[in-house]
Amino acid sequence: MNKKNKPVQKYNSQRSSWLDTKWKKRKQITLSRRHIPGKVTRFPLLIDLSNETDLAQHASPDGRDIVFTSADGTTRLPSYQVVHQRLLRDQAVWTIWSGPRAVRYTGNQDKTYVAYYTTNRGWWISSYDHNNDSWQHYKLRSHEQSAEGRWWDDHNNPAITIRNDGRILVVYGEHSTDQSWSRISEHPENITSWNNEIPFTQEQRIANRINFKPWFFAKRVWAKLTNTTRPTVYDPAYSYVNLYSLPDGTIWRQYRPLTTWSGISRQPTFVLSRDGGNTWSKPVRFIKETNRSPYLVTAQQGNNIHFFFSDAHPDEWSKTSIYHAYYDHSKGTYHKSDGELIGDASCLPFTPAQATKIYDGTTAAGEAWVYDITIDEEGRIAGLFNVYSGEKENKKSHQIHEYWYAFWDGKEWKTSKIDSESNIFSTGQRRYSGGFVVDTVDLSQVYLSLVNPDGTEDGFTRHIWRYKTDDNGSTWNRTRISRQGQGKAHSRPVVPVNRHPDLPVLWQYGHYVNYLEYHTALAAGDHGTLNDTQYYVQIAELNPDEDLTLYVYYGDKSTENQTIQTKSNTKIRSSSCLLSYKGTLSQNSIGQLSLQKLGTALTFEISAVWASDRKGKGEAAILSSEPKAETQFWIGKSANNTLEVRLLTSSGKESIVFDDLAFKTRDWEDAAAVPERSVIQLSILKDGTVYARLNAQESRVKKTLTHYPNLSPADLGCLYTAPEPENDKMPFQGWIEAVHIYEGRLDKSWLNISAKAEQMGALLVEVGKEEDLSDTQ
Numbered sequence: 001m002n003k004k005n006k007p008v009q010k011y012n013s014q015r016s017s018w019l020d021t022k023w024k025k026r027k028q029i030t031l032s033r034r035h036i037p038g039k040v041t042r043f044p045l046l047i048d049l050s051n052e053t054d055l056a057q058h059a060s061p062d063g064r065d066i067v068f069t070s071a072d073g074t075t076r077l078p079s080y081q082v083v084h085q086r087l088l089r090d091q092a093v094w095t096i097w098s099g100p101r102a103v104r105y106t107g108n109q110d111k112t113y114v115a116y117y118t119t120n121r122g123w124w125i126s127s128y129d130h131n132n133d134s135w136q137h138y139k140l141r142s143h144e145q146s147a148e149g150r151w152w153d154d155h156n157n158p159a160i161t162i163r164n165d166g167r168i169l170v171v172y173g174e175h176s177t178d179q180s181w182s183r184i185s186e187h188p189e190n191i192t193s194w195n196n197e198i199p200f201t202q203e204q205r206i207a208n209r210i211n212f213k214p215w216f217f218a219k220r221v222w223a224k225l226t227n228t229t230r231p232t233v234y235d236p237a238y239s240y241v242n243l244y245s246l247p248d249g250t251i252w253r254q255y256r257p258l259t260t261w262s263g264i265s266r267q268p269t270f271v272l273s274r275d276g277g278n279t280w281s282k283p284v285r286f287i288k289e290t291n292r293s294p295y296l297v298t299a300q301q302g303n304n305i306h307f308f309f310s311d312a313h314p315d316e317w318s319k320t321s322i323y324h325a326y327y328d329h330s331k332g333t334y335h336k337s338d339g340e341l342i343g344d345a346s347c348l349p350f351t352p353a354q355a356t357k358i359y360d361g362t363t364a365a366g367e368a369w370v371y372d373i374t375i376d377e378e379g380r381i382a383g384l385f386n387v388y389s390g391e392k393e394n395k396k397s398h399q400i401h402e403y404w405y406a407f408w409d410g411k412e413w414k415t416s417k418i419d420s421e422s423n424i425f426s427t428g429q430r431r432y433s434g435g436f437v438v439d440t441v442d443l444s445q446v447y448l449s450l451v452n453p454d455g456t457e458d459g460f461t462r463h464i465w466r467y468k469t470d471d472n473g474s475t476w477n478r479t480r481i482s483r484q485g486q487g488k489a490h491s492r493p494v495v496p497v498n499r500h501p502d503l504p505v506l507w508q509y510g511h512y513v514n515y516l517e518y519h520t521a522l523a524a525g526d527h528g529t530l531n532d533t534q535y536y537v538q539i540a541e542l543n544p545d546e547d548l549t550l551y552v553y554y555g556d557k558s559t560e561n562q563t564i565q566t567k568s569n570t571k572i573r574s575s576s577c578l579l580s581y582k583g584t585l586s587q588n589s590i591g592q593l594s595l596q597k598l599g600t601a602l603t604f605e606i607s608a609v610w611a612s613d614r615k616g617k618g619e620a621a622i623l624s625s626e627p628k629a630e631t632q633f634w635i636g637k638s639a640n641n642t643l644e645v646r647l648l649t650s651s652g653k654e655s656i657v658f659d660d661l662a663f664k665t666r667d668w669e670d671a672a673a674v675p676e677r678s679v680i681q682l683s684i685l686k687d688g689t690v691y692a693r694l695n696a697q698e699s700r701v702k703k704t705l706t707h708y709p710n711l712s713p714a715d716l717g718c719l720y721t722a723p724e725p726e727n728d729k730m731p732f733q734g735w736i737e738a739v740h741i742y743e744g745r746l747d748k749s750w751l752n753i754s755a756k757a758e759q760m761g762a763l764l765v766e767v768g769k770e771e772d773l774s775d776t777q
Contacts, residue, residue: 023067024555025058028768031548043542047079047535049552054770059554068537071549078538092116092124092522093508094157094492095515096371096435097240097297102496102506105162109189112496112503115158115170116522117143123158123172127191130500138191140170140183154515159243161251169243169251169277173200175515176237176258184277198278200238239266244300246329251277252305254298266293267349268309286327286334288349292316297383301375303330308373308383311352314431320367322385322406324413325355337381337408358383358406358413365389366402369431374438374495381408382443384436387417401433403448405473416473423451425462425491428514434462435492440499444469447493447505452480462489464507482507482523490523552767603742604635606680619644622680623739624720631715635682637663643680643694649707649715656703661694684708 029047047068049055059065068077094101094116104112110130117123122143127136140158155175162168166188173180180200186193237258244252251273256266268287271280287294289311296309306326314320324337334342337356361367366389373383387402402420406413418436426432434449446467464482469475482490492508499505503524510520542548608622621636631649638644643661647654663678681693688708692699 023065023553024773025054026073026551026553026771026773027052027054028771029068029550029552030766030768031542032766033544033547036542036544036548039541039543043539045537045539045542045548047537047550047552049535052767055552055554058770060556065554065556066535067553068535069551069553070540071551073551077550079535091520092118093154093518093520094494094522095155095240096492097295098155098157098159099242099297099494100160100497101157101494102499103160103162104496104498104500104503105166105189106498107166107189110500111189112500113160113162113168113191114496114506114522115160115172117154117156117158117172119152119518123156123170125158125160125168125170125191128503130502133502136191138194140172140194141181141197143174152516154518155239159241161243161245163245163251163276164247164249165276167276169245171200171241171243171253173238173241175239178237180238180241180255182277200280242298244298244305246300247303248329249276250274250329252300252329253277253280256293257283268294268296268307284345285349288351294352295370297370297373299373299375301377301379304328304375306373306375306381307355308370308385309352309355310368310370310385314367314369314388318367319361320369321352321357321361322359322368322370322383323352323355323357324373324381324383324408325350337413338411356413359385359387359404359415366400368404371433371435372437374440374443376441376443379410380443382406382438382446383408384438384446386431386433388431399430403433403436403450405446405469407443407472409472414472418446418448418467418473418476419450419478421451421453423462425449425489426512426514428517432514434489437493437495437505439504440495440497444472446476447481447495447507449489449491449493449507462491464490464493464505466505481505482509600743601686602684604680604682605740605742606635606682607739608678608680625716626720631711633716633719635680643682643692643699645682645690645692645705647705647707649711651707651710654705654707656690656701656705658692658694658699658701660701661692661697661699663694 031045049066055066066079068079069075070077101116102112102114104110112128112130113125114128115123115125123140125138125140128134129136143156153175156173158170158172160168160170163184168185168189168191169182171180171182182198182200183194183196184198185191186195239256239258240254242252242254246252252270253273254268254270257269258266267285267289269283269285271283273280287296287307287309292312293316294309294311295313296307298308299306304326306324308322308324310320310322311317312320325334325342326337327334331344333344334347334350336342336354342350342354359368364387366387369386369388371384371386373381375381383406385404385406387404389400389402400420400422403418404415405418406415424430425434436446436448439445439447446469448465448467449462450465451462463480466479466481467476468479469477489512490507490509491512494506496503496506506522506524508520509523510518512518512520537550539548604623606623619637619639621634624634624636625632632646634644634646634648636644638657640657640659641663643658643663645656645658679695683691684705685691686709688705690703690705692701
């Protein structure tokens, strides 16, 4: 944004009802008439404040106190904040207890690596180059769903570690089966080529030796005759891989076996590799809890691997507690939090009672479950765990999920509650929360998935919130970082190890029922501070005969502890602009389209980056009504790769295909492909006649939707950026950048205004000097 030291109007001391002594600063914003190509009303003007150092210094960190006014300095203009959020991969998912799922590594390059599982398509890894602002993707292994759908499982997600030579090791497999593999990149810091897949057979070898021994066969027969609960076979199934590269090159691979022949179920186990992940040692069980299944999350600091764990699954036992211990690889010993020795390898497996107890579920009001642990360079530790409290007679409806923070300052553990809620994240798994993680660079920050507490959205719409503490967890301030969207859950946030400011957090987004039934994508983003802030401001009229003058007010510090009010998809209602959105969307509601009268002429302007289906063929929706609605409207790509418009009413179904407007598509699975951007501009007149442009090319096709003139104002209803998933289908492979819907016909003025919309905010708007309002109050 160009910053000019130009004269500013004298501040008008006449107060408006909203403007009081809270606002300390303002600036004048000017758009020169020479940049306005035509006259238009109710236009959403993009204002970019990313380079305004004055605002960064004096405004609220998340921009919640920013207000725009007209030239009189008091008439407040409708505006909304753009929350930047990037779609990493559609149809993707991950779980909590495997990791690391994302790692930043700085060698010859500066990249963040992210591993995840995709439904019915397998295991993937992506890398983001922070210097070039570019993504690469690679499919490690295909995974076709079984007939029963059993292994379409979110627990399948991989783990990543970067070896000391910069090559990438990824381990992945199915949940609770004997199918587990690993791959090593051929070159350092590069995901485009990989060595052959290595199957993991350590547990299988034990099973083969044990299951056919005469004495074990006798145990199996005895178990069957006496109807005991001992396992009748050794089952070498795996889950929850954790992976770390230690300073001497040793690689720690941790997992949970399903069952052992001795009847000890699901005890944490590790193997070591001293040749970079090509071969592995014999399995070692290192934590033991009789007849229960410890759950743990882990983190590495140099030679130390830290274990933050519960002594059981809370469904197994109603008094689960939380513990901490660590392994010192340089000495081969295991320790409590304060360094007290538990023992060396000869003491394994150790019991939870030998570790440091952080939360005592035997005396507290609720059982607990672990979620995350992080260690900073100074050796301080932050761990997160859930506590389940409240009424439990109706366990699926009334149980409270409390989100707790545990902080080790080097001498003692301090625990405090961050927040709580009674909303259900998973209707199939009542213990599942939306998830929360500690910032891997700043232990005073936590990202938490929570339903908006202000009650403006339904109980299934969750957001990612950034919580900040300045007193080791005693008090917290909260900021929402994910955009709004009814009916969808932003959940399971992940902060990359050694994260970069450009990619501070990723999360899972979409419908989630349970670990086998979900329709989710992975998203990335955090608008964070004003260094990444844009606003849309609704301008009553743009006139090419005069300059446009606005004011931006900021510096109201009283808003800092209030719930954030900014929105990324506010619906602007007016006689001209009916709906406006800018951001990154995939399968999301952009709002209710309200028509003012019968036969309202509409103009749609849509900017999309997308890939069609898996092979670049087949029809795909870009914007559509809810599939179950009585009246359905559809804009998208036809089976022949051209622009198509459909209308389905009670009177019948009709379609217009613009054969001369062809989309550029790519294969979504082609890692080297460049995303294709398409700008669709389409007008429907009162009589149903449709005019269309694609990437500035106007179609010669002139056809009519005959049922359109009779649509009532409520018929089009809620619009989505793609159809809601039906069964296991995810038809849309891309994302929306912007949607504007206007009342009226698209003409050259509209086209020119639209083409310059981004420039108005980024290049053409002039911002004046900061004006201090304190002297006038």
